[in-house]
Amino acid sequence: MTERSPLAVPFPQIPPISGVTPRIARAGYKDWGRCDLTYIELAEGTAVAGVFTRNVCCSSEVELGREQVTGGQARALVVNAGNSNAFTGYRGREAVEAIMSQVAGHLGCSPDEVFVSSTGVIGVPLPKDKARAGIEAALTAPPCSWEEAAATIGTTDTFPKGAVARAIIGGTSVTIAGIIKGSGMIAPDMATMLGYLFTDAAIEPGFLQACLAAANARTFSCITVDSDTSTSDTVLAFATGQAGNAPLGSFEDAGADAFAAAVHDVCRQLAHLVVRDGEGAQKFIAVHVTGAVSDDSARRIGLAIANSPLVKTAIAGEDANWGRVVMAVGKAGEPADRDRLSIGFGATWAAREGQPLPDYDEAPVAAHLKQREISIEIDLGLGEGHATVWTCDLTHGYISINADYRS
């Protein structure tokens, strides 16, 4: 890992999840002398749900994963780091199927219950021999910690990322743990990068999918680092059922709201961690949009601001350049009325209803912009729609990482 992001936070205390056993090994996909293959064994009866990239040039892993999730059952997860295996045609697909067969043979399960993700260079078929040897080593490795697993799935990440939340379902306490990787090629409208949630709760697959999709819409789909949508993005949720709660099948069941809230909480934490490790990020930015004609419109306007290179460089320069925010609102393609628009930073209005405030005091805004955590407020004055979008600033670090990085 390169220099740690200034926005990094410590890895949280995540307890073991009953029915989930992570192991790591060195497949050597790149010449980097670190573990790069993560193998997570799941107890029999584990339910699975997933959301995937909408990029139409997606990887075989994503294609297969979409089909596998419809079965609802999982026994293992394999994550390869250093090679995304995307845009590699039939050879790439064969490499994934070989991994699925190898693990299925070991566990005595169907290959469809073995989920594979890969992340890294695009266009190089995953080397089957390295994958085979890596899996073999992982199957016999001792169990590892959540932090070790989180570090092993990373590529350009500068710190390992995890989150945890708890919920009570019918008197039974359940835990939801998550790990994620991602730093660049992070964009809206999909499940971003590789993220995994694990819970000991008993949850029926359809309801697990509903909870994950709902959380995804307001977390992973509301972050952006650079507007570029990866070909491999995947978020999977696994529920082993070992906690012993009465299985949840719908929002009508007792404890369902608490479980859904905890899934949302873990997803939001993980999404924020990805932004905190945005390539070159020096500042964490929350864009709060209110007064839009709908929540979806608010989200699109928030993303137009969060994806604007001119807004992101202004924040990097600690410049309260609200004119660039006006520009971004106006280009979003959503209903907006220039003469009702208000813009603020750190809860101080700079402009209200289409005009700069005559008594605008820039001092509190300037002080706010020197912080690591920045907020931008936009009120459209049109309706009740609202959304929050998270991003980071655009700095020389992003250019250095991506003009020099040969993926």
Place this chain on the structure above:
Amino acid sequence: MTERSPLAVPFPQIPPISGVTPRIARAGYKDWGRCDLTYIELAEGTAVAGVFTRNVCCSSEVELGREQVTGGQARALVVNAGNSNAFTGYRGREAVEAIMSQVAGHLGCSPDEVFVSSTGVIGVPLPKDKARAGIEAALTAPPCSWEEAAATIGTTDTFPKGAVARAIIGGTSVTIAGIIKGSGMIAPDMATMLGYLFTDAAIEPGFLQACLAAANARTFSCITVDSDTSTSDTVLAFATGQAGNAPLGSFEDAGADAFAAAVHDVCRQLAHLVVRDGEGAQKFIAVHVTGAVSDDSARRIGLAIANSPLVKTAIAGEDANWGRVVMAVGKAGEPADRDRLSIGFGATWAAREGQPLPDYDEAPVAAHLKQREISIEIDLGLGEGHATVWTCDLTHGYISINADYRS
């Protein structure tokens, strides 16, 4: 002007256009000791056409200009540099109307025949006193050259930009001259930044509008520097009719095709000049998309590539990272089939039909990427749709300009 772009080209030889008299003056909108007000007088009977930004937070100048163009007649153009007057409410509108009245009083024409554009900081009302004194000075200044006028309309531009073309209409030679400014906040789907075309040809306003709109669709709407759409973008075309040709009213008229082609030629030249002065640009990039389901789909895919920060930084790093091109094609939201997609650089294919070429020789591609002028070829293998989009690379220069520039 700051350091000249490495992609700059010399200002062309542009002859005087009969009926068009440019003058410049110092209004002092910024404390920069240079001329910043351009006044161009137009002969009676001059026809006008225009295309404007689609940004809904547009300036008063754009709002007024849209209405004025419907009248079809122009007597003067005023361009203020250093203050865009956007997002300034009724005070901004009053400042524009004051300029229109002042010039109309001098010329004895309707205020509606005086076109005003402004470019620079957003959110500060244009100071009326400076504008009035600047206009007064300009009205009595000696005529200036096209190059001086082009330099005066610029803001962060690093070189003055002009273009010229000729056409024969019914045996009469006519000239079309253009000047433009623009460097950042340059994005697709609209008439970009401030551009002006002047011709001595006699052209009816409706046909002038048709020619300009058609040229705009394949030139200004096919360039992008940073995906950010300005609040002030305007392209106006003025035809003084002094060349003495039989007036053109439709594409059926003799010479209409030649005139439309010349307008297209000038627009393309001007659009390329803006990209050549893209903030921080070190390379000029042409993205050629073929095999799409339609021309419009090809353009959208081209823009997704041209707006991708990961593609732009790869080119900056002279890295033939075609995986990032795959990613950008896939996120464009347009029909694409991963297994039919081919990608090349400088006319050398790197990947064909969904897979890296087994005998791919990177040497010619590496040599191509060291040049200033880069081409990227994408064939989708689906249909006959094609488009070319132009952009520049994304470098440390862009970050420096925009994190430090306090507009």
